[in-house]
Amino acid sequence: xxxxxxxxxxxxxxxxxxxxxxxxxxxxxxxxxxxxxxxxxxxxxxxxxxxxxxxxxxxxxxxxxxxxxxxxxxxxxxxxxxxxxxxxxxxxxxxxxxxxxxxxxxxxxxxxxxxxxxxxxxxxxxxxxxxxxxxxxxxxxxxxxxxxxxxxxxxxxxxxxxxxxxxxxxxxxxxxxxxxxxxxxxxxxxxxxxxxxxxxxxxxxxxxxxxxxxxxxxxxxxxxxxxxxxxxxxxxxxxxxxxxxxxxxxxxxxxxxxxxxxxxxxxxxxxxxxxxxxxxxxxxxxxxxxxxxxxxxxx
Amino acid sequence: xxxxxxxxxxxxxxxxxxxxxxxxxxxxxxxxxxxxxxxxxxxxxxxxxxxxxxxxxxxxxxxxxxxxxxxxxxxxxxxxxxxxxxxxxxxxxxxxxxxxxxxxxxxxxxxxxxxxxxxxxxxxxxxxxxxxxxxxxxxxxxxxxxxxxxxxxxxxxxxxxxxxxxxxxxxxxxxxxxxxxxxxxxxxxxxxxxxxxxxxxxxxxxxxxxxxxxxxxxxxxxxxxxxxxxxxxxxxxxxxxxxxxxxxxxxxxxxxxxxxxxxxxxxxxxxxxxxxxxxxxxxxxxxxxxxxxxxxxxxxxxxxxxxxxxxxxxxxxxxxxxxxxxxxxxxxxxxxxxxxxxxxxxxxxxxxxxxxxxxxxxxxxxxxxxxxxxxxxxxxxxxxxxxxxxxxxxxxxxxxxxxxxxxxxxxxxxx
Numbered sequence: 001x002x003x004x005x006x007x008x009x010x011x012x013x014x015x016x017x018x019x020x021x022x023x024x025x026x027x028x029x030x031x032x033x034x035x036x037x038x039x040x041x042x043x044x045x046x047x048x049x050x051x052x053x054x055x056x057x058x059x060x061x062x063x064x065x066x067x068x069x070x071x072x073x074x075x076x077x078x079x080x081x082x083x084x085x086x087x088x089x090x091x092x093x094x095x096x097x098x099x100x101x102x103x104x105x106x107x108x109x110x111x112x113x114x115x116x117x118x119x120x121x122x123x124x125x126x127x128x129x130x131x132x133x134x135x136x137x138x139x140x141x142x143x144x145x146x147x148x149x150x151x152x153x154x155x156x157x158x159x160x161x162x163x164x165x166x167x168x169x170x171x172x173x174x175x176x177x178x179x180x181x182x183x184x185x186x187x188x189x190x191x192x193x194x195x196x197x198x199x200x201x202x203x204x205x206x207x208x209x210x211x212x213x214x215x216x217x218x219x220x221x222x223x224x225x226x227x228x229x230x231x232x233x234x235x236x237x238x239x240x241x242x243x244x245x246x247x248x249x250x251x252x253x254x255x256x257x258x259x260x261x262x263x264x265x266x267x268x269x270x271x272x273x274x275x276x277x278x279x280x281x282x283x284x285x286x287x288x289x290x291x292x293x294x295x296x297x298x299x
Numbered sequence: 300x301x302x303x304x305x306x307x308x309x310x311x312x313x314x315x316x317x318x319x320x321x322x323x324x325x326x327x328x329x330x331x332x333x334x335x336x337x338x339x340x341x342x343x344x345x346x347x348x349x350x351x352x353x354x355x356x357x358x359x360x361x362x363x364x365x366x367x368x369x370x371x372x373x374x375x376x377x378x379x380x381x382x383x384x385x386x387x388x389x390x391x392x393x394x395x396x397x398x399x400x401x402x403x404x405x406x407x408x409x410x411x412x413x414x415x416x417x418x419x420x421x422x423x424x425x426x427x428x429x430x431x432x433x434x435x436x437x438x439x440x441x442x443x444x445x446x447x448x449x450x451x452x453x454x455x456x457x458x459x460x461x462x463x464x465x466x467x468x469x470x471x472x473x474x475x476x477x478x479x480x481x482x483x484x485x486x487x488x489x490x491x492x493x494x495x496x497x498x499x500x501x502x503x504x505x506x507x508x509x510x511x512x513x514x515x516x517x518x519x520x521x522x523x524x525x526x527x528x529x530x531x532x533x534x535x536x537x538x539x540x541x542x543x544x545x546x547x548x549x550x551x552x553x554x555x556x557x558x559x560x561x562x563x564x565x566x567x568x569x570x571x572x573x574x575x576x577x578x579x580x581x582x583x584x585x586x587x588x589x590x591x592x593x594x595x596x597x598x599x600x601x602x603x604x605x606x607x608x609x610x611x612x613x614x615x616x617x618x619x620x621x622x623x624x625x626x627x628x629x630x631x632x633x634x635x636x637x638x639x640x641x642x643x644x645x646x647x648x649x650x651x652x653x654x655x656x657x658x659x660x661x662x663x664x665x666x667x668x669x670x671x672x673x674x675x676x677x678x679x680x681x682x683x684x685x686x687x688x689x690x691x692x693x694x695x696x697x698x699x700x701x702x703x704x705x706x707x708x709x710x711x712x713x714x
Contacts, residue, residue, distance in 0.1 A: 003530050010522040017520075119359045120546060120576035130580065132556045146554035149522075218554075219519045220546035222576070224356075228519060228543070263523040268514050269486060271523075 002143045005135075007264045008257070013149035015256025016156040019249060020214055021229050022236035023159055024207030026248040028079075030237050031180045032200055034087055035094060037101040039233065040226025041108035042078055042205045046071035046212020047221045048116060050123045061126035064213065068155075071209035079205020080198055088197070105226065112223040120222035129217055148217040155214055159207060160249055166203070167245070176200050180243055239279055241289030251290060255279075338437075339412035340641040344387040345380075347372070347628075348407035350418035350428075355395025356542070360620070361420045363572060364442060365390065366611055367621035368417050371628035374606070381632045382641070389413060397427035404431045404439075414641045415440060415631050417624065422446060422489050429454065438643055440631060442624035444567070444589070446492035447702045448713070452647070456672045457627040457664075458620060459590050461496055462701040467677035467694050468537075468565055468588035469500050477535035477563070479507040481528045483548065484539035486513040493539050493567070496704070496713060503709030509533045514540065519547035525555045528562075538566040545569060549581040559584030565679075571616035574686050582682040589619040590675040591661035592688045600660035616687070617660075626659045630666055630673070633657055665697065672700030 021043060028034050049071040050064060057063040082104060090097045129151055132144040167173035178186040179196045187193045219225065236255060240247030255275060263271035283289075339346070349368050351361040372386045380386060389411050391403040400419060407413050408431070415438040419425045422445050432439045432453040439454045447461035472480070482497060484490025494511060501508050509531040512524050521544070528536060540548055545566070552564065565586040571593050574582055593604055593616050603625065607617050633656070635641055638649035649655070655666040665674045674697035680688035704710035 003526065006526050007523065010526060013522060014520060118362075119572065120543065122576060122578035122580075124578070124580060125550075130553050132554055142556075144556050146522075146551075148550075148554050218547060218550050220543040220576070222543065224543075228517060259520075260523055264527070267512060268518060268520075268524065272515070 005143050007260050009145055011257035011260035014259055015253035016153040018236050018256055019252035020156045020211040022233040022248050022252055024204040025233045026237045027204030028201055030243050035098045038105040039208055040230035041105045042075040042208035043212040044226040045075050046209035047216050049074050050213055050216045051121050054123055060124040067213045071213045072206040075209025076202040076206030079201045083201040109223045120220045123216045125217050152214045239289055241291035244291040247291040338414040338641050345384040346387045346389055346411055346413045348413040348416035349388050349390040350393055350403055350416050352395040353392040357395040357420055363621050364624045367625040371625045375632055381635050397423050400424040401427045401431050404428045408435045408437045417627055436643055440627035442627050443620045446489045450670055450702055457623045459675050460672055460700050460702045463675045463677050463698045464588050465493055471679045471692050472535050479509050479533045481509050481531050481533040481536045482511040484513055485516050485541045490539035499709050514544055518544050521548045521551040525551045529555055536564040538564050541568050546577045549577055553581050570618035572618050574682055579686045583684055585682050587680045587688055590678055591619045591622040592680050593617045594687050594689050599658050603660040622660050629657045667700050670700050670702055
């Protein structure tokens, strides 16, 4: 029984990680339709931000908290530069965007190798986040929840809430949604679409930075960490449905739960295969993803 | 539009295939026509080949091996060289790609006509180059611990085979009363072979294997595996994970409330360099099995560590594979000097005759003539708060290499 609960929690925590890494992508890929292969390297930039800050700030807890906004700004700024220099010129050429951003991702990886060295680096996690809380203890063993996972879960939910609020309740969000739904009409109504694109890309990339900070608690920090997770992030957004935040949230937790439960009864490799098969089957049934944006545009 | 592109793609594919086939042909004829490339030792210097991955995923580890090899060459040259000739190292990049290792081996042998080649790390790269050395009758010195069950007349293995690392590690766990194990490893040849040996040992020694999990290389999500390990109530974990997976595994392990005191993890692929990248916070108190640590006592090691740090930086640790690589050059020198010649067959004969020793950082090592492996002392270490590993147990004396585990009854079904 304990094990069932801890597996359920594992599913939720895998889901939280997936959600956090896919959230930024659901903005840039989901809302703006830009296939940004360098998104994983923005996550990496966030993780290295923690590493750099810890050289300056000694307390592990303080540096992690400081790293959250700093990583948001760093990754966001990288996103804006990428958008201004390259992606802006390629909005009508999706496949070229894919190639160009993939090239950028390789460049950034090499840059990280040159600056920080090829081996992984280590960061100190605050003592509070390396432990766990005991929920209940039974004869079969204790049910414990890892603090780092709870932190990531809270962070992911907070980010979703903030993003929803931004998109639903602010003038900026209204403009973003207008551009996503019909770029030409939005431009005709006097919205500066270029500026909206820049802001959206800033927020989407910034969220990748935040995800990077969270990942330092659970995974390796190295030049290739971005490539390891970018596929999962794309899967979540594609299955969730382009342009839909709620789809991303639901699918992240569904995939996490599925991975955890299948893996528990089989092995990690079999679970990966089965999850992929399920995704392929699902996309056969609903190629547009879980939710779709209904518009009257012809595009 | 699409049709045209389709044609173009097909044409490109055809051209590429043709080019590949040509390349392949060229490669075969190249090998076939290769003369019995005897080393060219007529010059004032003698060339040796260094074959390590300087790029790609394995570069992290293999660059340190190259550094250690160069240090040995430098020392030998400073002391007058081998048979009066200075060593001229020729470095090639294996690029973490196994066929490239084979190609570069061929190049070093037939084009540069080196006297011996030093390098390779993964078992896959060693398996790829083995036929090249056997065919050309050239020498390779391989410096990394491996899964055993191999022996080649043209390869010298200066890292540990299983009876010098894994078997002593199991003896140690057994002596500590850790008789129920959980096996966690990466999904490729080394962990799977190692675990086969561990299971055979366990069956014969009354130990229980409570579970066996393999994660794909590069996998970084270990929460479920950790849950399974925890629920199993095993007394220890035997870890053959490689690379990034170790980082994720140990972070998860600590988060789940598991500690070295409660359920120690014994790893066979975590050396000083890896400790640095995983984080001492997560590894403190955990166990490793090797034949050498930076902290191994002795004059030879003090000199080695000091020389390495002076050359490559004070923050650079030394580790087991680096030490084995450093030793391999010195052992080759000893064999050449005993033979009085660089000729491969004479060098091998000198090696087979026995008595080839070197005062290595790990202690005195001796080449075992028949197996071309090296006598090594097994050492169990514990990760300390400073990120260095300190020895908690050793086998007392160097263990005779037994790559096929012939002297172990329980292993009879393995080879």
